[in-house]
Amino acid sequence: MIPALFDRRLIARRRRRAVAAAVPGSDFLVEHVAADLADRLAAVTRRFGTAAAIGGPTDALARTVTASGRAERVIRADVFAAGPAGDHPVDVVIDDERLPFADGSLDLAVSGLALQWVDDLPGALVQIRRALRPDGLFVATFVGGDSLTELRAALLAAESERKGGASPRVAPFVDVRDLGGLMQRAGFALPVTDVDRVTLRYATPFHLMRDLQAMGASNPLRERARGLTPPSLLARAAEIYAETAADPDGRVRASLTLVSLSGWVPHESQQKPLKPGSARTRLADALGAVEHKGE
Template identity: 70%
Template sequence: MTDAPRLFDRRTVAARRRRAIARGRPEDAFLVDIVAADVAERLATVSREFPTALAIGGPTDALARAVADSGRSHRVLRADLFAAGPDGAHPADLVVDDEVLPLAPASVDLVVSALTLQWANDLPGALVQIRRALKPDGLFLGVLVGGDSLTELRDAMAAAEIELTGGVSPRVAPMGEVRDMGALLQRAGFALPVADQDRLTLRYATPLHLMRELHVLGAGNALAERRRGLTPPALIGRAAEIYAERFSDPDGRVRATVTLVSLSGWAPHESQQKPLRPGTAKTRLADALKTTEIKI
């Protein structure tokens, strides 16, 4: 772990995730289903098995079920950051902080993470923890919210707050860009790192429906320097009005942009493909292109 700045209040993230579990509204967690389906599709392209898998994140068991249903893993452990509820029960097999995974080095074959790494104070450190937990030639698949996600809501909230209070409190969490994620995977020691993104445009009846869904997902403002206390109803109402004015479609529904950044990488192993050393190529580029080499 490094001395990374404390951007997020991890206790708040855990408490909100726990409340999301307690509310039990899987119909409002469809984004988790989208991510789980994407992970399952990516696993389907890998022609090998992963005896022990760890599925981190999500207010439902969709991710763990997707891995189990893929037939690629014999044992799937569901893990998350949330703590047990008042009755001592929680639906996960393991309660973990993905910034400090309590796993022995080289102890699992597959790690999948869904919609949780965007709240890591030390994302490079979290990726290192995951890579260390993987056995050689183990696979990591992760999806996090990044890019310009929820830019419409952020603009509306900022405009409403400036209008009503004359200032803006910290509400905008830094979001990773796909162009940086491949470098972070390589820095963490993954082999064959890949990062790509999928930009979704979701539509809601009103901005309040979007806000409710974020609440159900436990995805509210968790910045450490956020303004404490309940958000004033007047601010929420005015933000909803501005949102509807600026981001409505002709049918009256409002748009919300979500960018999902997908990551994959392998724990290094001697069997993996490696780039050729400079000067060891056996075929000239000019021959491959069927052209004449011009010497300068």
């Protein structure tokens, strides 16, 4: 049984609150991801029928797919619907642990900054694979690897110092090295994974925490400490953060690892590896080297 790490209702509630607050500039990360998606779609020569943009703090990914002209129809799916002012329009409200798309109903699926909150990532990849038609494409970017290690270490040290123990305050992130295998296990062909390491700089750790809150990305763990965090604990964590991760100008660093992956649903038109022993040219000839046979 897959352990339930994330509080899914809390994630939707915080995302809804962040959209309602609409802090200017808080969408910088998803805009970065959307720009990367635009580049990836520009390298694809084919057109798609139905595309789905799954999750994401804003409609940036859906807008990117629409603007690319690669899809005839774009469905926006997210964990909550529009607010009273219609500021978060979606076509389908989903539980991203149980996607509602019928098998073979999509040609393209994209996701940005959403999969890091899924308890069962292998299961989510399988569901997306089943929803795609043969030769369908899946592209996703999410936070992974060693993201926010500075914040994690500072909170852990402060809470251990003040309380003699620590509760989980920063979500665990998937190991990049596992993703290629997960994509293959889910049934994707030609899987590609890559990493974009981003270093953010803030005047204080509190500015980082405010950005996370404005993005609806505060601690979503089920086992998080309940109640308000004592100001004295946050102050001590900020001191430790500044002591361990500050640049000479006094600003602090926050490391993010953005993991991107893509894969195709198998189709007969796709390239396939050659069978072992089918080569017609010797390696020595290709390298212009002299072959020495063993005794």
